Amino acid sequence: MAAAAKVQWNTSIRAPEHMAIVITAPIMSVIFLSIVRYNDRDDLVANAVIGTGLFGIWFVAVDVAGGVIQNERWMSTLDLVLAAPRAFGLVVCGRILPVMLIGAFTLLESWLVATVGFGAHLSVRHPGIALAALLVTLFATACTATMLATFFVISRDTTIYQNALSYPFYILGGVVFPLSALPDWIQPAGRVVFLSWSADLLRDSLSGDEVQDVLPRLGAIAGLGALALLLGIYLIRKAAERARRTGTVSLA
Amino acid sequence: MIEVTGLGRVFTKRGRKAKRAQQGGSAAPGSRIVALEGVNLSVPEGETHGILGPNGAGKTTLVKILSTMLLPTSGRARVAGHDVATEADRVRRRIGIVFGGDHGLYTRITARQNLAFWATMYRVDAGVVKRRSQELLERVGLTDRADEPVEGFSRGMRQRLHLARGLIGDPAVLFLDEPTMGMDPLATRDFRDLVHELKAEGRTILITTHDMAEAEALCDRVSLIDHGTVLVTESTATIGRMLSGHDRIDITLREDQAHLLAELAGLSGVERVDKLPEPGTARIHTTSADANPVVLRWLLDAGVDALRTGRPTLEEVYVHLVGNRGLTV
Amino acid sequence: MTAKQVIGQAAFVGFTEFKHVYTLKTWLTGWMLRLVSQVVFFGLVGKMAGDRITAEYVLLGNVVTVMAIEATLVITTAALERFQGTYPMLVASPTNMGLVYLGRGLHWVVAGLGSSALVLALVWGLFRPDWNWRVAVFALPCLALIGISAYAYGAFLAACSLRHHKFRWLYLNFGFTLLMTFCGANVPRSFWPAPIEWFTEFLPLSHGLAAVRTLAAAGPVSEVVGQLALEICVAGLWAVLTLVFFERIAGKGRRDGSLNFTS
Numbered sequence: 001m002a003a004a005a006k007v008q009w010n011t012s013i014r015a016p017e018h019m020a021i022v023i024t025a026p027i028m029s030v031i032f033l034s035i036v037r038y039n040d041r042d043d044l045v046a047n048a049v050i051g052t053g054l055f056g057i058w059f060v061a062v063d064v065a066g067g068v069i070q071n072e073r074w075m076s077t078l079d080l081v082l083a084a085p086r087a088f089g090l091v092v093c094g095r096i097l098p099v100m101l102i103g104a105f106t107l108l109e110s111w112l113v114a115t116v117g118f119g120a121h122l123s124v125r126h127p128g129i130a131l132a133a134l135l136v137t138l139f140a141t142a143c144t145a146t147m148l149a150t151f152f153v154i155s156r157d158t159t160i161y162q163n164a165l166s167y168p169f170y171i172l173g174g175v176v177f178p179l180s181a182l183p184d185w186i187q188p189a190g191r192v193v194f195l196s197w198s199a200d201l202l203r204d205s206l207s208g209d210e211v212q213d214v215l216p217r218l219g220a221i222a223g224l225g226a227l228a229l230l231l232g233i234y235l236i237r238k239a240a241e242r243a244r245r246t247g248t249v250s251l252a
Numbered sequence: 253m254i255e256v257t258g259l260g261r262v263f264t265k266r267g268r269k270a271k272r273a274q275q276g277g278s279a280a281p282g283s284r285i286v287a288l289e290g291v292n293l294s295v296p297e298g299e300t301h302g303i304l305g306p307n308g309a310g311k312t313t314l315v316k317i318l319s320t321m322l323l324p325t326s327g328r329a330r331v332a333g334h335d336v337a338t339e340a341d342r343v344r345r346r347i348g349i350v351f352g353g354d355h356g357l358y359t360r361i362t363a364r365q366n367l368a369f370w371a372t373m374y375r376v377d378a379g380v381v382k383r384r385s386q387e388l389l390e391r392v393g394l395t396d397r398a399d400e401p402v403e404g405f406s407r408g409m410r411q412r413l414h415l416a417r418g419l420i421g422d423p424a425v426l427f428l429d430e431p432t433m434g435m436d437p438l439a440t441r442d443f444r445d446l447v448h449e450l451k452a453e454g455r456t457i458l459i460t461t462h463d464m465a466e467a468e469a470l471c472d473r474v475s476l477i478d479h480g481t482v483l484v485t486e487s488t489a490t491i492g493r494m495l496s497g498h499d500r501i502d503i504t505l506r507e508d509q510a511h512l513l514a515e516l517a518g519l520s521g522v523e524r525v526d527k528l529p530e531p532g533t534a535r536i537h538t539t540s541a542d543a544n545p546v547v548l549r550w551l552l553d554a555g556v557d558a559l560r561t562g563r564p565t566l567e568e569v570y571v572h573l574v575g576n577r578g579l580t581v
Numbered sequence: 582m583t584a585k586q587v588i589g590q591a592a593f594v595g596f597t598e599f600k601h602v603y604t605l606k607t608w609l610t611g612w613m614l615r616l617v618s619q620v621v622f623f624g625l626v627g628k629m630a631g632d633r634i635t636a637e638y639v640l641l642g643n644v645v646t647v648m649a650i651e652a653t654l655v656i657t658t659a660a661l662e663r664f665q666g667t668y669p670m671l672v673a674s675p676t677n678m679g680l681v682y683l684g685r686g687l688h689w690v691v692a693g694l695g696s697s698a699l700v701l702a703l704v705w706g707l708f709r710p711d712w713n714w715r716v717a718v719f720a721l722p723c724l725a726l727i728g729i730s731a732y733a734y735g736a737f738l739a740a741c742s743l744r745h746h747k748f749r750w751l752y753l754n755f756g757f758t759l760l761m762t763f764c765g766a767n768v769p770r771s772f773w774p775a776p777i778e779w780f781t782e783f784l785p786l787s788h789g790l791a792a793v794r795t796l797a798a799a800g801p802v803s804e805v806v807g808q809l810a811l812e813i814c815v816a817g818l819w820a821v822l823t824l825v826f827f828e829r830i831a832g833k834g835r836r837d838g839s840l841n842f843t844s
Binding site for chain 1: 610611612614615618619621622623625626627628629630631635639750751754755758759761762767768769772773
Binding site: 344359 | 586587589590591593594598601665666667669670671672673674675676681834836838
């Protein structure tokens with residue numbers, strides 16, 4: 001897994017398209033902050049900053065999950081990887097974890113945009129909780145990306161699903177606005193997306209109020225992540241079995 | 253039709269690439285790479301001219317300059333009466349370009365649609381396009397597949413379509429850069445037949461290759477090029493004589509025949525005899541092709557039956573020519 | 582040979598390629614789902630920060646921006662062209678490559694027109710915003726115009742990306758996020774510092790979007806016409822820049838030997 005992590009880190013550094021989010025994330029936060037500032041709602045700066053960060057983390061996860069598959073397919077190593085389906089989950093997870101750092105970097109970027117670009121004041125009232133929430137979120141994202149990677153193996157065109165995995169999840173994950181802004185019927189669906197728990201907890205950790213139920217909420221994020229990883233491993237086993245029967249991995 | 257005087261091309265690499273090249277040791281400090289130097293060439297109308305040389309000799313650079321894709325850094329070149337540097341647009345209307353390999357076609361559209369696209373790019377009159385495309389497709393044997401997307405084509409088919417593409421503007425001058433690269437022998441033969449037809453129509457053709465057999469099969473004259481300079485320009489027949497003039501016969505002698513070596517060296521028609529590394533083997537260089545039968549007869553009469561005749565490789569011809577130039581210059 | 586024929590031939594190649602990439606099903610499930618949720622997402626951000634009016638303002642801005650985003654995707658077609666190794670051939674043909682390029686990605690304008698019209702209909706149905714009926718009638722020509730100017734701008738960026746192939750993603754991402762951010766989709770252009778606001782005068786989308794907003798507010802027709810006229814000027818500006826710039830990079834490529842374009 002460490003080896004996989006190294007491979008991905010080297011790939012990401014050399015292939016500039018993986019770094020796209022580092023450029024686009026600050027622009028995103030400019031958009032969010034302009035809306036907030038124009039409407040005189042500086043109390044929502046935290047939403048904009050955290051929103052951009054989660055946006056970045058999720059984007060990187062989806063991008064890398066798709067990229068790993070396409071790379072492996074190009075290099076026709078996918079067959080070999082699939083021959084050992086248990087390891088596949090770990091390989092993908094290992095390749096995704098280091099890139100999560102790029103995603104987390106966008107959080108720092110958007111904080112800079114807010115304070116330097118927009119002169120907003122943003123303080124973290126509960127740094128311990130914020131850090132814990134961030135770390136658990138990164139873990140859950142890596143797990144979820146592993147599951148997505150298996151989806152991509154099974155599906156035919158990665159880019160189309162990558163598209164569908166972007167904004168719908170920013171809505172369901174309540175990354176900028178809380179889930180309560182959505183219609184009631186859709187809110188339960190949002191609760192299944194770990195991003196919504198992350199976003200709420202991160203926002204609470206920045207506000208002055210006492211943060212309630214920290215551990216259960218961290219547990220929810222981690223639990224949803226773990227669930228995704230298990231589902232991913234299960235799916236890849238199924239896919240590997242199918243591939244062995246029909247011999248169609250490379251074409252898939 | 254093609255007039256080249258003192259043509260040179262130097263590539264200057266800058267920045268990171270240059271640094272890397274230096275580290276690799278492949279480029280001189282300052283990273284100036286001389287691709288062509290002082291090239292002179294004159295190809296009259298209707299001639300099929302071969303540019304023969306090993307990979308990296310500068311063949312493609314020369315064709316790129318002549319086909320207006322690249323500017324020379326020194327010297328001049330005129331194609332179809334126009335300067336390639338200053339009158340590129342006029343040159344472009346008179347030339348056709350066919351590069352080897354399977355790049356350069358739109359693979360999602362059909363062969364016929366590719367021709368229609370390029371016809372427009374070459375400003376072919378709209379009324380003529382349909383008829384000319386059909387003619388060209390027939391000519392390159394693609395009528396059956398003309399309305400299928402190119403992505404399903406074999407390499408040979410793509411290459412023939414490339415040729416049709418190069419001809420769509422009815423060019424006076426045709427550049428073929430390694431046109432049969434990667435083709436199977438059958439496709440190569442068909443392709444050469446096509447080139448003969450084009451030649452018969454009076455088109456001027458410049459063809460680059462690293463294959464002597466190809467040059468012999470297609471060209472009136474050949475220029476040997478290496479390290480960016482033209483070593484010699486000669487008619488194919490002369491080059492052929494140069495080659496056959498340096499035929500050699502490899503023999504293997506039994507122990508009891510060892511004395512024959514000394515006798516061979518004194519034989520008329522034998523230039524010299526070299527011992528080969530393998531024990532009992534030797535290479536006889538004959539003075540001319542006419543001498544071969546005599547020497548062979550002598551060997552057979554002497555009871556030598558382990559023998560093989562061969563022609564020098566292209567590399568050996570280069571060595572020979574460079575040697576010549578060294579003496580005469 | 583007329584420019585029209587060159588553009589037509591180039592557009593044909595583009596359309597055929599497009600048909601291979603998308604089927605109706607994949608277009609609906611992937612791309613449309615993304616676009617609709619993107620517009621809704623920003624609308625909800627607007628709703629969080631302001632009121633219903635803000636939300637409707639942001640919604641309309643982002644619907645129209647869909648057109649501009651999709652038109653700039655011509656940059657991806659440039660990458661494809663490079664991959665196919667057809668650039669040197671185009672340069673060595675007696676036709677301006679820029680002219681080819683003004684046709685080569687036109688399918689993105691048509692696709693974008695379809696996307697943005699569909700998104701407009703869906704968003705209108707879902708949120709019942711208080712937009713004047715004139716939007717429904719006249720949006721299409723406005724969108725088409727925005728599409729053309731954003732396309733010309735995208736073709737210019739495509740020319741730039743040819744020289745810096747490794748950074749083509751940067752041109753693409755910067756290209757459309759610049760429009761998304763500063764051209765009035767989420768906040769009025771006057772929100773930005775004066776130099777930025779001045780610069781957006783020359784960007785596609787700015788004036789066309791203003792025209793659509795005037796339509797939605799049932800503003801005077803003369804204002805709409807004026808704004809559309811400015812959008813046409815912007816389109817012309819970028820089209821000319823594209824033609825000139827393609828000539829320039831072809832010339833530069835001939836000088837420094839970078840016309841290989843076959844990686």
